[in-house]
Amino acid sequence: MNNKNDRKDFVSQTYFKLIYYSELHSSNYEDRIEIYNKILSENTELTPEEKRSCQDRAQRNTEREKELFKRGKPIGCGYCKLTRYSTRYCENCIIKYLKSFFGTWTSGCDVIDKFIRECQSNSGLPLHIMEWIPFEQFEDIEHLANGGFATIYTATWKRGSILDFNESKRNFVYQGSQKVVLKSLNNSNEHTEKFFEEAKRFIQIRSGDIVNAYGITKIKTSDNSNYAIVMNYFADGNLRDYLKKNHSTLSLQDRVFAIWRICGVLLDVHRQDLIHCDLHSGNILLYTNRCLLTDLGLCGPVEDRNADEVFGIIPYMAPELLQNKKYSKATDIYGLGILMWEIFAGHPPFFDKAYDEQLILEIILNNLRPPKLPEVPNELQNLIYRCLDADPLKRPNIEEIHDIIKKIYCEILENEKLGIEYERKKKRTNEKLVIEDEKKKKRTTVAFDNWQQDSFQSQIIKFDFNDSELKKLSDISVIKSKNLELNTSASNLSIKDDFFIIEPHTLSSFISNTMNFFIEKFKKTK
Template sequence: MTDDNNVPIHHLGNRYRLIHQVGKGGMALVYEAYDQMLERPVAIKLLRQDFSELQGFRDRFKQEAKSAANLTHPNIVTVHDFGIDPNGIFIVMEFMVGKDLKFRIREKGFFSANQGIPLMIQACNALGYAHRAGIVHCDVKPQNMIVSDDNRLKITDFGIARALSSINEDNKPDVVWGSPQYLSPEQALGEQPSPASDVYSLGVVMYEMFTGKLPFNAKTTDELIQLHQTQPPVPPREINPECPSELEQIILKILSKEPAARYRTADQLGSVLATILENYRKQPTSSRSSAQVPPAFMINNQPPQISYEDYSPGSEKTSTAIDWKLIGLELLCLLLVGGLLPFWLFIWFSIKPLFG
């Protein structure tokens, strides 16, 4: 393994042995590693070495790493440790076997509603939990979503984009914080991101999942940001007619330019997606793509009352409604039988001597 200057790196923090590099971005290198103290595999993100020279960034990154470490959720990659090494700042995370969602999309072309919506419900589950904890991800993209072979999705990199944004403008002339393909219009304007900003970015991910294409493409970052701010996306069904019309309406709502026009939190979006999935699975297979089911938008400015917490990989929700009428009839029969039994015993013992 080597750093940005091609200098071999074998250990970090006198504790973690690097096995091999599994990813590389403009900000960091990602390694599969081994925790020699606790004797377990881990993933390590090693940030660019020049970042470690900035005291303000080190402090902010440590703060964000602590916040991320407090997020304990089945759909969030757990943060184990944080450190500063001569090779740079690094963060130690749970090692998850799987591929990022970007790879999965390229592999499949696009997802069907039945395959893709449960994954997005898991993403909403993770982001909603973070939003309730007061944490906005700020860099939601498929590269930050790891999908295992059994379709468990986990989101990683909470807080890293927020820490990077603390670097002084003079030190980052060539850097856009967040990924411009998935950046919300308000983030591009430098406004404070909110949970609705994460929802917008998740909408871009959904658009890509169900069409195989990004909603906006441009030659430069500035042009791309301009499209996010001004241009409506091509409706998904014009690219993929198999996308259910109800899902298309949801995606277009999420990609609204104004935050107030979207769902305010990932929790709301997750509830709506759970409703869509229920409706979709009840439809005959032959009519799914063209079904005109009324969209599951907000009712009195509130999400539909449906839980999405139990959408675990490989499982479908089953009805657990209790048939009280049937139970009532069974109890009535039991009472009738129980009440008549003493009467028949009385008759039997009364007439038995007559035949004796």
């Protein structure tokens, strides 16, 4: 190892490698603990001290999950007399401890104070506690990036996040100095309640594969005085950047592993009856061998997710969203299908096209989807395109997807021939591209190299059609306000098995007129 940080990353990577191995081999948490302890003791790459560190980390996580999911045997707490499940601490006692400090701090904003107190009254487990963090606790603040609605900074948090609770001493154990991200909403003083819904989702989901939200602070710099969510920092960046750098070296096992971990965190979200609403590779962060979901700004309960204002990156958005229909778990599944395709392709879909109104109409009218990749195993290929079905009712749910991906991953681990066959097909596909169309491949490479990263930011897409504007279409009428059900004149239609068939000689003008109308309308709404 080159330095101390490299060794630390290696230990963390080994820890999660062993955790994931135990998850693959048992769904029972007690069995997983036993498997983990066995393979940790047999490991020859870690020092005795590093093994003890991994053991302590596993124990902390196990005890936290016992309390979180009420696993194991219930016991009476010797302090508060209520029921607990962890032998390490009691969440009720931690919440009581947090409440004892309610009068000792303020953010300067009643809405935020109320929000943090509400979070602390409902979640008192380490790694899932929302705090007010004075800005003076941060140093080395540096601007990292600008998003559509937020400004991102990195900083060093001198005290560090809450790591554990010492029950005998009745106080918290802190991480110590650590690098964090400050996500500051532009004009957060005007949109406080809406902005901190994102922080609430971080706490509500309480998944180990969601980026941690440690608390809220108020930035005090010469050019920014907005409130910010404090989150953990991942130096490896997001999945989009990782694929761009490493696509050519990733194996079949690497790709399916990433999909399995992403499915796992989406499973956690959907089990809470929440939907993410903005899945794409820029919202998946990486750390050693982990994939973590971030940007929960749109995440919310299923019943609340109307699509009056559509937000996202066009290729990842389900066709029904582009027709002003409701967000649903099925719209997340569509985004997941695009993500799975991208992990194998190495680039976002349609990067050689503008992410604009014309692409939207091709997706809606022409059922445009990314092309099939010959090297992808058949079972996985079929799963991807089931996720991309135009009918949301025909898409699989996340439980089914997770089970299929887990099964495929286990098969890859047990049969190295699958990986060899994948590499052979991938090589043959690349050779075929070179032989058949060298010029096209060159154009594609140039297009990807010149691809504008600005296209890869979620944005608001508004469709606001009124009846008088819709009547301007000569061959099309729209039935039901905002639900785009397209018809043409009866003379050009035939009916077969309850489907309307548009005659070939009218199809091109039908699509052309539709696209031209919506293009003009889209421009007016910008």
